Amino acid sequence: MAIATPQGYRALGETTVAAFLARLPEIRDRLGGEPAAWRVREVGDGNLNLVFLVEGPEGSVCVKQALPYVRLVGESWPLGLERARFEWEALLVEHRLAPGRVPEPLHFDETLYAIVMERLAPHIIMRKGMIAATVYPNFAEQIAEFMANTLYFTSDLGMPAAQKKKLLERFAPNVELCKITEDLIFTDPYMEHERNRWTSPQLDDAARAIREDLPLKQAVALLKLKFLCEAQALVHGDLHTGSIMVTATDTRVIDPEFAFLGPIGFDVGKLMGNLLMSCASQPGHERRPGERADYQAWILRTLQELWNGFEQRFLELWRRHPEGDAFPRAHFLGPEGERALEAARRRYMRQLFEDSLGYAGTSMIRRTLGLAHNADMETIADPDRRAACERRNLALARELIVEARQFADIAAVADRARIVLAG
Ligand code: SR1
Ligand code: MG
Numbered sequence: 001m002a003i004a005t006p007q008g009y010r011a012l013g014e015t016t017v018a019a020f021l022a023r024l025p026e027i028r029d030r031l032g033g034e035p036a037a038w039r040v041r042e043v044g045d046g047n048l049n050l051v052f053l054v055e056g057p058e059g060s061v062c063v064k065q066a067l068p069y070v071r072l073v074g075e076s077w078p079l080g081l082e083r084a085r086f087e088w089e090a091l092l093v094e095h096r097l098a099p100g101r102v103p104e105p106l107h108f109d110e111t112l113y114a115i116v117m118e119r120l121a122p123h124i125i126m127r128k129g130m131i132a133a134t135v136y137p138n139f140a141e142q143i144a145e146f147m148a149n150t151l152y153f154t155s156d157l158g159m160p161a162a163q164k165k166k167l168l169e170r171f172a173p174n175v176e177l178c179k180i181t182e183d184l185i186f187t188d189p190y191m192e193h194e195r196n197r198w199t200s201p202q203l204d205d206a207a208r209a210i211r212e213d214l215p216l217k218q219a220v221a222l223l224k225l226k227f228l229c230e231a232q233a234l235v236h237g238d239l240h241t242g243s244i245m246v247t248a249t250d251t252r253v254i255d256p257e258f259a260f261l262g263p264i265g266f267d268v269g270k271l272m273g274n275l276l277m278s279c280a281s282q283p284g285h286e287r288r289p290g291e292r293a294d295y296q297a298w299i300l301r302t303l304q305e306l307w308n309g310f311e312q313r314f315l316e317l318w319r320r321h322p323e324g325d326a327f328p329r330a331h332f333l334g335p336e337g338e339r340a341l342e343a344a345r346r347r348y349m350r351q352l353f354e355d356s357l358g359y360a361g362t363s364m365i366r367r368t369l370g371l372a373h374n375a376d377m378e379t380i381a382d383p384d385r386r387a388a389c390e391r392r393n394l395a396l397a398r399e400l401i402v403e404a405r406q407f408a409d410i411a412a413v414a415d416r417a418r419i420v421l422a423g
Helices: 017-022 025-031 083-097 126-131 139-152 161-171 175-184 204-211 214-229 264-285 293-320 334-369 383-402 410-420
Strands: 039-042 049-055 060-066 074-078 105-109 114-118 233-235 244-246 251-253 260-262
Touching (some): 025 105, 083 105, 083 139, 083 161, 139 233, 139 251, 175 214, 175 260, 204 334, 204 383, 264 293, 264 334, 264 383, 334 383
Antiparallel strands (some): 060 114
16 A cells, blocks of 8 residues: 655656756756756655665755655554654754754755755765775764754753754654554564564574563663653754764764664763674674774774764863853852862763763664664674674674673773673
């Protein structure tokens, strides 16, 4: 049965994109020449949408269109088109708060649920670069800056409460995409579910152990609760290495369609979990034992620089821009007040750290046992080698979730990862 869509909506194709863009004078100018000469390619390899790259004689753009269903699964899983509007609005906020770290937003079409934005070139999806063991020396600093800016200035530390509540009102209706996260990350992998899959039979015992692990399920339920009710800041909502495009020197964040007001640690942790998962996958890509050891070491250094850079910038913003209503300045006057406030800031960051470790662990488990896996592991052709990497990934993930409090700092996480993930 065909899925009902709003009047005027039609899925774009390589032959119809040019006619759509030709009606937009600024885009037409940017591309140059005649629409008939524009080169259009559909390149979407994500789980949900269509993505077109359009090149003209003078420039290029990217068009992203929401489909009325989950592309990964097909029409049997309908999904609202409104997610494109949430993505557009989140992109505008991110572009304002972290200019240069996202593609430039150019146009939103209300009927086609299509976003036109800067085409990033020669950027590639970071996950692909990491599978090829490419080092990105500026990544940690640039992503830390993106996370600190977008998360601090949309929190009650950096934004007045009245504005924050408006933001909450705008993004609270993004329920369908939040539900995907609630189900696929926090629920399905911990029970028998038809959507789950894993490298079988190699990991059958590990999947069963996780389904039977009550301390783990308890900790995951608390993380789910936090995800459901802690509207700390406007989070990207799907910040992993597949939502980041890179060159040797530049980092850009794409795809904020899962944006909503949620726990800050969800963004930071999801990214940390994806770095750790890439680290876990590296032995599976080796042509000779130890070949990727240096690359694993780079990933673990990056993990530490990412957290330390994020923490430092976030604290700096808090000290320099206390524009939120959460910590009234009048309560913390004089040197003693400042010391008390600094201690509260440290306590807040510690909680964010533990949250981030928990969310890192849940991301690592869902990509191993749930519906949507990632190419870091999926491109390891030999199932025995893949399962060996995935098993180590699951072991570390569990520790991050259940033992978050035991990790003194991010260096301790890297030390533990070095031991648990060694090939
Ligand atoms: C059905 S969508 C599966 C996943 O793709 C996105 O990257 C999100 O992580 C979502 O959970
Ligand atoms: Mg995406």
